[in-house]
Amino acid sequence: MERHTRRQSVWALTLLLAIPLQALAAEPLPSWNDGPVKQSIIDFVTRATTEGHPGYIPSEERIATFDNDGTLWQEQPVVQGAFLLEQVKARVREDASLAKRQPFKAVLEGDVALLSSMDEPQLMELFAATHGGKTQDEFAQEARAFFQSARHPKLGVPYTQLAYAPMLELLQYLRANGFQTWISSGGGTDFMRVVSEDTYGIPPQQVIGSDLKEKFDEGHGHPVLRREARVDHINDKAGKPVGIEQHIGRRPVFAAGNVRSGGDIQMLQYTKEQPRPGFALLIHHDDAGREFAYEEKNDASLKAAREGGWTVVSMRQDWKRVFPQEGR
Structure with a gap:
């Protein structure tokens, strides 16, 4: 009996260690205020990962794409x-x-x-x-x-310290539940790849962005890729779904963008409107005290969110803190 109990204890410990720490957290997304936005994210992930549930999504299809500027870190200035x-x-x-x-x-x-x-x-x-x-x-x-x-001209800290704490938690929460997290941004692919892994835990091969044309140069026996003075792909607006298809080959089931220039509308539409409705998250910059407050001139993103049933995040109301260095 004693030996059996020990075996059970070892097996239980093995299972415990196999479970991601984030999944064991008493409160997922601790930098998010309790409310409908946080709950809608948790509910979606719960449905997506519960076998037998109508909203279950096989692990290989759990693709999440994130805009970068204004979605994962600040964009004033870009x-x-x-x-x-x-x-x-x-x-x-x-x-x-x-x-x-x-x-x-x-x-x-x-x-x-x-x-x-x-x-x-x-x-x-x-x-x-x-x-x-x-x-x-x-x-x-x-x-x-x-x-x-480089340092931010107003906040005085390195740009890599200005990733949003709630979004870092969201990335970790999704990965702990079997989602692949990708960046799909209008920014330069090679520029973001330099810091994506250290800042977000997203490896370079999971970064999609805008690109210059490149050519192979033998380089006198030392082959290199050389950038040309011509734009190859702009991964913005309608270009985002194109870039996602070319790099991933699957439609995302979760996507996040922000209110600025309408650059994320098509990616969110592409994610939300499919045979299995995906989750579309839109960040609204309305917190002048802790970050910045700004709107789009034509209100296009918020209008699309209302029409498409997207989840809109108020930074002021839905986030307990904005940046990691803030107190909880």
Whole structure:
């Protein structure tokens, strides 16, 4: 009997260790306030992972896609825009005529409002002008150097410390329940890949973004991939479902975006409206005290959320804290 009891105890301990820590937490998503938004996420995940339930989703189909800027971390200013400011300065030192052309001129003048309002095609045009001809390794080194030294102009901390605590918890919660978490952002793929794993736990191969065309260069016996001064794919608006299909080959069952320029509408529609309705999450920036408050000019994302039955997150009401360094 004693031996049998010991075997049971060992088996129970083995099962306990096999369960992800997040799944054992007394309260999933601790940085989220209790309420309908938090509960709707938990209810969806519970349905998706309960075999025999009508909402059950096989593990191989549990794909979750997240926009990056304004969804996983702050976007005032857009981090890629801040990086490009440094790159444009370097490029102008090589070609002074660029200083008289827009958007180079405004960028050089430190127009933060412009950097915050630039859409993905504009940013990618700047990328093409500043990084055409560089190898992938050269670009990655420049991006890493930026992240090591740059600080947010208002908040004064590295950009990688400005990932949203509630969204980091959401990523962990989904992964603990068998979901694959992917980034699908309008930002540059290679730029995000430099920090995606350390910041979000998302490996580089699960990052989808906008890209420049590339070519294989034998490099005098040292093969490299070299970036061209031409845009290949803009992973924004209608381009997001295209990028998702090309990289994943499955439609997401969970997707998150934010209210800014309507760039996430099509991804959320693509996720929500399918034979098995997915979960669409929209982040509303309405917390000027802890982060920023801003709206879209045409209110397109909130309008689409109302029409599509998406879950809208009020940062002010639904999040106990915004950034990891804040007290719980």
